[in-house]
Each structure stands twice: as C-alpha cells, then as structure tokens.
Amino acid sequence: MDTKKQIYLKASEMFLHHGYDRTPMSQIAKEVGISKAGLYHHHPCKESLLFDVIKYFNEKNFIPTCKEAIKISDPEKRLLFFFKKFIETMYADSSARILMHEANKLEPHHFDEVKKSWQMAYGLLKDAISEMQASGKVKKINSSYAAFAAIGMCSWMFYWIDYSRKDSPEELVETFLEIFMRGIIK
Amino acid sequence: MDTKKQIYLKASEMFLHHGYDRTPMSQIAKEVGISKAGLYHHHPCKESLLFDVIKYFNEKNFIPTCKEAIKISDPEKRLLFFFKKFIETMYADSSARILMHEANKLEPHHFDEVKKSWQMAYGLLKDAISEMQASGKVKKINSSYAAFAAIGMCSWMFYWIDYSRKDSPEELVETFLEIFMRGIIK
Numbered sequence: 001m002d003t004k005k006q007i008y009l010k011a012s013e014m015f016l017h018h019g020y021d022r023t024p025m026s027q028i029a030k031e032v033g034i035s036k037a038g039l040y041h042h043h044p045c046k047e048s049l050l051f052d053v054i055k056y057f058n059e060k061n062f063i064p065t066c067k068e069a070i071k072i073s074d075p076e077k078r079l080l081f082f083f084k085k086f087i088e089t090m091y092a093d094s095s096a097r098i099l100m101h102e103a104n105k106l107e108p109h110h111f112d113e114v115k116k117s118w119q120m121a122y123g124l125l126k127d128a129i130s131e132m133q134a135s136g137k138v139k140k141i142n143s144s145y146a147a148f149a150a151i152g153m154c155s156w157m158f159y160w161i162d163y164s165r166k167d168s169p170e171e172l173v174e175t176f177l178e179i180f181m182r183g184i185i186k
Numbered sequence: 187m188d189t190k191k192q193i194y195l196k197a198s199e200m201f202l203h204h205g206y207d208r209t210p211m212s213q214i215a216k217e218v219g220i221s222k223a224g225l226y227h228h229h230p231c232k233e234s235l236l237f238d239v240i241k242y243f244n245e246k247n248f249i250p251t252c253k254e255a256i257k258i259s260d261p262e263k264r265l266l267f268f269f270k271k272f273i274e275t276m277y278a279d280s281s282a283r284i285l286m287h288e289a290n291k292l293e294p295h296h297f298d299e300v301k302k303s304w305q306m307a308y309g310l311l312k313d314a315i316s317e318m319q320a321s322g323k324v325k326k327i328n329s330s331y332a333a334f335a336a337i338g339m340c341s342w343m344f345y346w347i348d349y350s351r352k353d354s355p356e357e358l359v360e361t362f363l364e365i366f367m368r369g370i371i372k
Binding site for chain 2: 019021022100101104105141142145146148149151152153154155156157159160171172175176178179180181182183184
C-alpha cells in the first residue's frame with residue numbers, strides 16, 4: 001500500500017475514534033510510521049488532510065455510485081439502484097461517519113466541494129421521484145422532502161449500526177426499500 | 187431568566203456554532219456575563235456543562251413527548267403522535283444537533299444516561315410497530331429496522347433544515363408520515 005493511502009486509512013480511523021479536533025498530526029505520523037515532516041510533505045495542514053480523507057471516501061464510494069446511477073434511464077430502477085447502494089455503502093464503511101460528522105470543520109471552499117457530492121445524491125433522488133410523479137407512478141408529495149427522507153434513513157445508519165457485525169445488509173435493504181417505495185408509490 | 191438557564195442557552199448556542207471542542211469555558215463565561223469562577227461554580231468542568239445542556243434539552247422536549255406518547259394505548263395513534271412531535275421538535279430547535287453530534291464527547295457514565303433517552307424513543311417506535319403487526323395492521327417487516335428508518339428520517343433533519351426559516355413544518359410532517367405509514371401498513 002502506498003504512503004498516501006496509508007495516511008488516509010490511518011487518519012480516517014483516528015478521526016473516527018477520537019474526533020478530528022482531538023487527533024494531532026504528530027500522532028497520525030507516528031501511527032503511519034513516518035516523520036511529522038513527512039506527513040506535512042503530503043498535507044500542508046490538518047484541514048487539508050481532513051479534506052483529502054473525505055475526498056478519498058467520496059471518490060471511492062459515493063461518486064462512482066452516483067455516476068453509475070445516472071446512466072439508468074428508468075427512474076424507478078435508478079432510484080432502487082442508488083438507494084440499495086447507499087445502504088450497502090453505509091453498512092460496509094464506518095468512515096462515512098467522518099464525511100457527515102466532521103465536514104463542518106472544513107474551510108468554506110473545501111466544504112463547498114464536499115457539499116457538491118451531497119447535492120448530487122439529493123438531486124439524483126429528487127429527480128427520480130419527480131420523473132416517477134410525472135409518469136403517474138408516484139403520488140403528489142413534496143419530492144424534496146421525500147428525497148431527504150431517503151437520505152435520512154440511510155445516512156443515520158452510522159449512528160446505530162454495529163460495525164463489528166459481519167452479516168449481510170440484505171434484510172435491511174429489503175426493509176428500507178419496502179418502506180420507502182411503498183411509501184411513495186401510488 | 188436565571189443564570190442557570192442563561193448558561194444552558196449560551197453554551198448550547200456556542201457548541202452549536204463552533205463545536206464543543208472549540209468552545210472554551212472562559213468564552214462561555216464572558217458571553218453569559220459572569221466570571222469564569224462563577225461558571226465553574228455551576229459546572230465543575232466543561233464535560234459536566236455539556237451533559238447538563240443535553241439533559242436540559244432532553245427534559246424540555248424529548249422525555250415529556252415520550253411520556254405523553256406512552257400513555258396512548260392505541261399503537262397507531264401512539265406512533266403517529268410521537269412521529270409528528272419528533273419532526274416538530276427537530277424543526278423548531280436546532281440544539282437537537284448538539285444532542286446527536288456532541289454526545290460522544292461525554293464521559294461513559296453520562297453517555298449511558300443520554301443513551302437511555304434514545305433507547306426510550308427507539309423502544310417506543312419499535313413496540314408500536316410490533317403491536318400493529320400483532321393485530322395484523324402492519325406487514326411482516328423487521329420492526330427494529332423500521333423504527334430506525336423513522337428515527338433516521340427525523341434525526342437527519344438537522345443536517346438540511348434551514349433554521350432561519352420560520353414557516354410551519356406542516357407539509358414536512360404530512361410527507362414523512364405519509365411515506366412511513368403507507369410504507370409499513372399492510
């Protein structure tokens with residue numbers, strides 16, 4: 001594994017367990033096994049490291065899922081695909097917690113960039129719901145609120161999922177999709 | 187307003203805007219208009235202040251709602267009442283964010299006490315769903331996951347609600363209840 005990836009994984013683990021504010025750069029360097037100067041060579045400050053950790057997570061999980069979903073022309077299939085992937089990602093990767101929890105520590109220009117990925121997910125869900133409404137499949141409900149309901153169900157998972165568990169999220173996917181789809185479909 | 191309440195409100199506001207870790211006791215004292223010694227007279231340490239702020243929010247909003255809900259014998263009415271109140275509270279009071287966001291900074295014995303109030307809400311929702319299943323009103327779904335779906339929809343609100351808005355949450359209550367109830371009912 002290259003040093004860059006090692007830094008992301010270790011920093012993400014430490015931000016997750018101790019919080020961003022309570023994790024000093026010196027400790028991250030020590031855990032990775034490099035000098036503090038070596039760490040600062042990769043990241044000019046801790047905030048830039050936080051941003052890169054979040055970006056790494058987004059580029060690995062979130063953005064590819066969005067891009068794959070957008071290609072699906074049928075809005076119902078698109079919604080189902082994205083919702084399922086969202087649950088599976090939240091179930092598999094506890095570092096999503098940092099993305100949500102610590103992003104407000106970012107500098108405004110970095111925060112704006114992270115927000116774009118959130119808006120992508122929100123837009124994807126809202127558009128799919130609106131298209132399904134246009135074709136008469138979904139009842140007249142506020143599609144923004146419905147999109148936020150779906151995001152809330154999935155994003156909240158990191159507060160209650162036991163990440164030491166190794167079982168599959170199959171029943172969870174089934175339950176959430178059943179509630180949401182039956183909840184919006186005419 | 188008594189000093190105690192003033193401290194809660196100011197600390198809650200500052201934790202909300204700057205984060206718990208970034209809010210020094212000296213600054214809270216200054217904003218309240220008391221001496222640092224005066225603040226330490228009420229709260230032996232910052233962690234005890236955080237605990238009291240969370241307790242204050244819980245005792246003002248959350249626990250009375252749970253207690254009122256538990257009295258309702260019909261499980262569907264109980265579920266509807268609690269869900270609606272949950273949305274209204276999250277909509278009205280941005281300090282719920284501290285409750286969720288900063289509670290992991292508490293000492294274990296304090297965290298356990300806060301967790302009890304979360305478990306009360308979870309139990310309330312799960313039991314109502316299970317009772318509705320027993321009477322044949324709700325389909326066979328995992329009632330724990332369903333309870334977490336409801337909690338997620340509501341709790342996530344603090345991430346996207348614009349707290350400067352002053353309109354009523356009527357349409358939001360309607361949308362969320364429609365999705366969830368239609369989603370679980372046979």
